[in-house]
Structure formats: structure tokens, C-alpha cells
Amino acid sequence: MFQIDAMSRTPMYEQIKEQLEKFILNGTIAPGEQIPSVRSLSLQLSINPNTILKAYSELDTQGIIYSVPGKGYFVCENALDIVSAAKYDKLDELSAVLADMALAGIPKEEILQRVNKAYTKHDR
Amino acid sequence: MFQIDAMSRTPMYEQIKEQLEKFILNGTIAPGEQIPSVRSLSLQLSINPNTILKAYSELDTQGIIYSVPGKGYFVCENALDIVSAAKYDKLDELSAVLADMALAGIPKEEILQRVNKAYTKHDR
Amino acid sequence: MFQIDAMSRTPMYEQIKEQLEKFILNGTIAPGEQIPSVRSLSLQLSINPNTILKAYSELDTQGIIYSVPGKGYFVCENALDIVSAAKYDKLDELSAVLADMALAGIPKEEILQRVNKAYTKHDR
Amino acid sequence: MFQIDAMSRTPMYEQIKEQLEKFILNGTIAPGEQIPSVRSLSLQLSINPNTILKAYSELDTQGIIYSVPGKGYFVCENALDIVSAAKYDKLDELSAVLADMALAGIPKEEILQRVNKAYTKHDR
DNA sequence: GTGGTCTAGACCACC
DNA sequence: GTGGTCTAGACCACT
Numbered sequence: 001m002f003q004i005d006a007m008s009r010t011p012m013y014e015q016i017k018e019q020l021e022k023f024i025l026n027g028t029i030a031p032g033e034q035i036p037s038v039r040s041l042s043l044q045l046s047i048n049p050n051t052i053l054k055a056y057s058e059l060d061t062q063g064i065i066y067s068v069p070g071k072g073y074f075v076c077e078n079a080l081d082i083v084s085a086a087k088y089d090k091l092d093e094l095s096a097v098l099a100d101m102a103l104a105g106i107p108k109e110e111i112l113q114r115v116n117k118a119y120t121k122h123d124r
Numbered sequence: 125m126f127q128i129d130a131m132s133r134t135p136m137y138e139q140i141k142e143q144l145e146k147f148i149l150n151g152t153i154a155p156g157e158q159i160p161s162v163r164s165l166s167l168q169l170s171i172n173p174n175t176i177l178k179a180y181s182e183l184d185t186q187g188i189i190y191s192v193p194g195k196g197y198f199v200c201e202n203a204l205d206i207v208s209a210a211k212y213d214k215l216d217e218l219s220a221v222l223a224d225m226a227l228a229g230i231p232k233e234e235i236l237q238r239v240n241k242a243y244t245k246h247d248r
Numbered sequence: 249m250f251q252i253d254a255m256s257r258t259p260m261y262e263q264i265k266e267q268l269e270k271f272i273l274n275g276t277i278a279p280g281e282q283i284p285s286v287r288s289l290s291l292q293l294s295i296n297p298n299t300i301l302k303a304y305s306e307l308d309t310q311g312i313i314y315s316v317p318g319k320g321y322f323v324c325e326n327a328l329d330i331v332s333a334a335k336y337d338k339l340d341e342l343s344a345v346l347a348d349m350a351l352a353g354i355p356k357e358e359i360l361q362r363v364n365k366a367y368t369k370h371d372r
Numbered sequence: 373m374f375q376i377d378a379m380s381r382t383p384m385y386e387q388i389k390e391q392l393e394k395f396i397l398n399g400t401i402a403p404g405e406q407i408p409s410v411r412s413l414s415l416q417l418s419i420n421p422n423t424i425l426k427a428y429s430e431l432d433t434q435g436i437i438y439s440v441p442g443k444g445y446f447v448c449e450n451a452l453d454i455v456s457a458a459k460y461d462k463l464d465e466l467s468a469v470l471a472d473m474a475l476a477g478i479p480k481e482e483i484l485q486r487v488n489k490a491y492t493k494h495d496r
Numbered sequence: 497g498t499g500g501t502c503t504a505g506a507c508c509a510c511c
Numbered sequence: 512g513t514g515g516t517c518t519a520g521a522c523c524a525c526t
Contacts, residue, residue, distance in 0.1 A: 087228035098242035104211035118222035335476035352459035366470035
């Protein structure tokens with residue numbers, strides 16, 4: 001389920017956060033559901049438990065998951081809203097990237113094609 | 125001309141690189157032209173000269189600028205092509221971001237609006 | 249009667265202890281009276297019996313309740329005094345919190361209002 | 373300056389957070405000022421650097437301090453507001469404690485005396 | 497079994 | 512020198 005690239009320059013704990021957010025968005029993990037325990041995921045990915053814990057506790061701080069000590073981590077009921085809102089916050093960043101690309105002479109059609117691809121994939 | 129945000133988590137030398145690339149793309153600095161010296165820029169931004177040097181030498185490695193010992197740094201003739209090509213390489217990254225946003229339920233119109241804005245600004 | 253919040257970061261057994269102490273203070277449960285059995289309470293709250301047992305045995309150690317093997321747990325005669333004394337011990341902690349709030353610029357009136365509210369509610 | 377009680381049940385990193393917030397509130401450390409480096413504080417308190425880092429990065433997340441990699445941690449300009457707001461959020465918790473104490477028969481005068489003490493100390 | 501705190505030590509990036 | 516990531520392993524509290 002989870003897949004980590006240890007060579008990537010984006011930290012492992014960030015990769016875990018991103019993937020879990022993705023799983024929440026696409027419904028692989030539903031609100032209220034329990035997520036893999038720190039230990040089990042650390043074994044599965046052959047990663048140190050502390051790394052998993054860091055990812056989980058940051059998601060906890062953001063209100064996306066919550067911990068029940070002795071039982072495990074669970075997805076918050078309003079997790080979907082929070083994750084979506086976070087993505088909205090990245091729109092300005094997107095605008096900056098687009099402006100760069102426009103400046104670099106990347107044709108508008110190239111961009112639009114990518115947009116369409118992203119949104120038709122979602123329709124399925 | 126250059127502006128650095130010390131609070132940002134993107135390294136200062138990266139910020140310098142990005143800004144210089146932008147200046148090359150929008151024609152503020154033309155190919156063959158000399159760019160600010162390491163010392164002058166370090167004074168202007170009150171930044172350690174080593175930080176400027178790191179940015180410049182990476183741009184040098186990429187073939188975007190070149191150094192003439194004793195005179196300074198100059199923009200390569202084919203700098204524009206190289207910078208543009210680098211932006212093209214970021215298209216796949218863009219696709220990934222777009223897919224995320226589609227999944228997050230951000231309306232396609234919102235994206236298209238941003239695309240149009242970026243490209244009309246460029247028309248000027 | 250008892251209500252447990254599994255999402256809270258305060259342990260369940262602590263919540264049970266606090267609630268039972270509250271019931272003793274406000275007279276819902278009188279000294280000498282029997283309290284819910286470990287098994288029945290565990291069923292009612294859908295909680296592991298060990299959790300209930302831990303709460304009860306700590307209250308036992310404190311001299312607030314006592315167990316009669318084969319019959320159940322009962323409230324000690326002097327339970328009220330012991331619980332009250334425990335609350336007195338928290339006064340210093342309260343002072344520290346108040347000092348913090350004073351430092352944070354919370355107006356004294358705001359505090360006094362809360363004090364009055366707590367004590368008028370008690371008059372009822 | 374900082375003092376940690378390793379025996380306390382409140383985690384060391386929490387103690388560090390609390391003390392730093394206190395220093396910000398009482399003006400010992402002003403907004404914009406640099407705070408002790410992770411390493412220096414770890415040496416001074418004979419505590420592992422990771423423990424300091426955990427405290428600092430949580431304060432970073434809360435927007436109370438910010439890090440400039442390679443330079444150190446600094447107090448945010450609006451740190452005072454954020455810390456004060458956090459204390460306000462604890463008012464409801466205070467109300468609950470007060471209600472408990474009222475129920476326990478602690479005389480109102482005892483409470484008022486503590487309130488006055490906290491607020492006259494602040495007047496100095 | 498679960499999460500959570502802490503330690504000791506390594507390595508990297510940035511300044 | 513600074514912060515930041517990651518590992519390995521210990522110990523505690525909760526269920």
C-alpha cells in the first residue's frame with residue numbers, strides 16, 4: 001500500500017504524509033478508520049518507527065488523524081475537509097509555477113493538455 | 125533588483141538562482157551581459173559571499189553563466205534555451221500536483237482561471 | 249451514568265476515576281453504597297475490563313473505595329474527605345495557571361467571572 | 373535561564389516549550405530575537421539535542437518561533453499574540469477545574485486569594 | 497499489542 | 512557553526 005523512495009530528497013516522513021493524504025482523498029482509507037500502526041508500517045517499509053511516528057504526529061497536529069494511546073491512530077471525521085483545504089492553499093503556489101512556465105515559453109496548449117488529463121483521470 | 129527572504133525555508137542560494145533565471149527569461153539580463161559581482165551582491169543583500177558564490181557556481185555548472193577570472197560572471201549566449209529546457213522538465217511535477225488538486229475536488233474552472241491569468245500576464 | 253471519550257488524550261482509566269470522584273462529591277453515589285461492577289461497567293462502556301479494574305484498584309489504594317471479594321466495590325465512609333483533600337492539593341497548580349494567565353494579559357475580571365459562575369452553579 | 377526537571381511526569385520538551393512561552397510573555401526574550409541554539413541548550417541542560425529540537429519545531433509549527441537553517445531559531449514578531457491567544461483557550465479548562473473545586477467544598481475565599489496573589493504579582 | 501518520550505550517534509544541507 | 516533527517520534501541524504508560 002505505502003511505497004517509500006529512500007533516495008528521494010523529500011524526507012521519508014513527508015512522503016508518508018503525502019501518501020496518507022492521498023489515500024484519504026481517494027477513499028482508500030475512510031474517516032473513522034484505523035490506519036497501520038507505527039510498528040507495523042515501520043516493519044513493512046523497513047523504516048525506523050520514529051520516522052513513521054513523526055509523520056503521524058504531524059498529521060495529528062493538523063487534525064487529520066488522531067491517536068488513541070494503546071489502540072492506534074484513526075482518521076478524523078473531518079479529515080477530508082482539512083486535506084482539501086490544504087490543497088486549496090497551494091493554489092497560489094501553482095499560480096507562481098504557471099507564471100514561470102509561461103515566461104519560459106511553454107505553450108499554453110501543453111499546460112491545458114496536462115490539466116485535462118488530470119481531470120479526466122479523476123472522472124473515472 | 126534581487127530580493128531574498130531569509131525566513132523562507134527555500135535556501136537563499138536557491139532563491140538567488142531562481143531570481144537570476146527569471147531575469148534571464150524576462151530579458152532583464154541579456155545573454156553576454158555581466159551580472160552583479162559576488163562581493164557587490166553579498167553587500168547589497170547583506171548575505172555571506174559564500175552563499176552567492178554557491179548560487180553562481182551551480183549556475184556555472186548548468187552552463188547558464190560563466191566566470192571570467194578577474195572580471196566577473198557573464199550570462200551564456202544559450203542561457204535562455206537552457207533555462208527554458210529546465211522549466212520543461214518540471215512539467216511532470218506539475219501533472220502530479222494537478223492530479224492531487226483534481227482529487228481534492230478543486231474545480232477545473234479554478235485551475236483554468238489561473239492558467240489564463242498566467243498566460244495573459246505573459247502576453248504583455 | 250458514566251461517559252468516556254476515547255478520543256481524549258487523558259487515559260480512560262483516569263476519566264473513570266475523575267467521574268467517580270465527581271459522583272461522590274455531588275452525592276450521586278453515597279458512602280457505603282455499591283458502585284457498578286467491573287464487568288457491567290466494561291460492557292456498558294464497551295471498554296476492556298482491565299481498564300475499569302485499573303481505575304478501581306487505584307481508587308482502592310487511595311482509600312476511596314474498597315472491594316469485597318465476591319460481592320463488588322463499595323464507597324468508603326470517609327471517601328468525601330479524601331476526595332476533597334485531593335482537590336485541595338491541586339490549589340498550587342491552580343496558582344501557577346493563574347500566574348500564567350495574568351502574564352498573558354487575561355483581564356482579572358474574566359477570571360473572577362469564571363470563579364463566580366463555578367460557585368453559583370454549586371449553590372443550586 | 374532554562375531549568376528542566378527530568379523527574380517530572382510532564383515531558384522535558386513540554387517544559388522547554390512552557391518556559392520559552394513564559395520568557396516571551398514576560399519580555400525576557402523579545403520578538404525577532406534569537407533563542408539559544410539547539411546544540412547549546414542541549415549542552416547547557418545536558419539533554420539530548422533531539423529533545424530540544426522537538427520542543428522548538430512544535431513552537432515553529434505554532435508560529436511562535438521560526439528557524440533559519442544554518443543560522444538558528446528566532447522569535448516571531450507576533451509571538452506574543454499567539455501565546456496569549458493560547459492561554460485564552462485554556463480558560464474553559466480553568467472553568468472545569470474551578471467547578472470541581474467548588475464541588476469539593478473549597479471555600480470561594482481561598483480561590484479569590486489565589487487570584488489576587490497572581491494579579492498583584494503581575495502589577496509590579 | 498499500542499503510542500510516546502528520550503538517548504546516542506550518524507550524516508546531510510545551509511551559512 | 513547552524514538546523515534537519517534518520518537510525519537503533521531503551522523504557523514507560525495505556526488497552
